[in-house]
Amino acid sequence: MVVEEFISYIGIQKRYSDRTLQLYGEYVRELKEFISPRDENEFISELKPQVIRGFIANGLESGLNPRTINLKLSAISSFCNYLVKRGVVSSNPVKKVPRPKTSKMLPHFYTEGALSAYLESKVEEGNFLAMRNRAIVLVLYSTGMRRAELATLRISDWDRGRRMIKVRGKGDKEREIPVTGELSKSLNVYLLEMSSFYLENPEGMFFLTDTGKPLYLSFVNKIVRSELASVPGFTGKRSPHMLRHSIATHLLNNGAELNSIKEVLGHSSLAATQVYTHNSFEQMKKIFLTAHPRAKKGG
Numbered sequence: 001m002v003v004e005e006f007i008s009y010i011g012i013q014k015r016y017s018d019r020t021l022q023l024y025g026e027y028v029r030e031l032k033e034f035i036s037p038r039d040e041n042e043f044i045s046e047l048k049p050q051v052i053r054g055f056i057a058n059g060l061e062s063g064l065n066p067r068t069i070n071l072k073l074s075a076i077s078s079f080c081n082y083l084v085k086r087g088v089v090s091s092n093p094v095k096k097v098p099r100p101k102t103s104k105m106l107p108h109f110y111t112e113g114a115l116s117a118y119l120e121s122k123v124e125e126g127n128f129l130a131m132r133n134r135a136i137v138l139v140l141y142s143t144g145m146r147r148a149e150l151a152t153l154r155i156s157d158w159d160r161g162r163r164m165i166k167v168r169g170k171g172d173k174e175r176e177i178p179v180t181g182e183l184s185k186s187l188n189v190y191l192l193e194m195s196s197f198y199l200e201n202p203e204g205m206f207f208l209t210d211t212g213k214p215l216y217l218s219f220v221n222k223i224v225r226s227e228l229a230s231v232p233g234f235t236g237k238r239s240p241h242m243l244r245h246s247i248a249t250h251l252l253n254n255g256a257e258l259n260s261i262k263e264v265l266g267h268s269s270l271a272a273t274q275v276y277t278h279n280s281f282e283q284m285k286k287i288f289l290t291a292h293p294r295a296k297k298g299g
Contacts, residue, residue: 002040003028006082015171017148027075031055044088047080049096056097066100073099109246114233115141121231128197129210135190136207136220137227140243142183143167144265147240151215153206158187169266177264248273 007025010016016024034055037043052073059069077094084092119138124130140150149167157166163179179187194201198212207215220240228238236242244265251261262273 002044002083002088003032003079006079009082010078017170023071024075024078027072028079030072031076034058044083047083047089047093049093052076052093052097056100060100070099073097108236108242109249110228110234110242112250114231115246117233118228118231128193131190131193132207133223133227135186136223137243138183138186140224140240141247142180143177144244144247144261145177146244146266147217147220149266150207150240151217151220155191155201155204155206158191158206160184160188167266170268173266175263175266 003025006028007021010024011021031052032043035043035046035051037046056069056073059072060066073094077092080089080092080094083089119134119141123134136150139145139153140147143165145153145165145167146169149169152168153165158179159166163181163184164176165179166174166176168174194208198208200212201208203214205214209215209219224240224243225238228234248261248265251264252258258270258273262270265273267273
């Protein structure tokens, strides 16, 4: 019962996403199954550092990677903080559990050349759905917004005069993203065609499915995959998040300040944005080694 109350709490009070609620519930229940208590009181009384260490060790032995282990620890820590808040336990035992070190993974991105080739390719004239698909990719790349933010975007969020788009991000936080002249023109044409194609749009959504329903996340994924498959140059995974990584990297490579990129992406801390500096460094190193006369001679 207490696990369900915790999930309800972080859903309503913390406004965590459905995916986070699912994972947190799953991980806390895994811990409960590991402890195998007779009742709820015993489960709570067994929330001790040594017990949680045993749970983590069991996960590592079964082959789980450190990143997944740390996600489980975050879920359990959140659960214990909830119990502390309720006065059920006096302190959070997870604070005394060391977290396994994770190797830093650099975000992958598409080249500017590949994206330019796609955006400059022709869209079938008179095909509104093809125009919508192009607009979805263009908005994701040009603004760096998340797929969930795109799915909830409304026409009223587009300020044509100021060329700004208002986005509702994680935790319902709002931010404004500046829009380029090219994107502004494309959006104006798209919205004009949209009003003719969809007879009804009661919620005023910016993008709708083929049948006029609000977008859902897997639909956005499908559109991005099919669109990027139409031109060469897109290696690896084709996804909305890769477009987000790409614009962040391209902005940095072209001289944008890290703080400005942070605001556009809606990151809560600068540390989340700084990972893109590694991409820029790796690209600079590759160019340098390719151009260096000694590198060409094997020196």
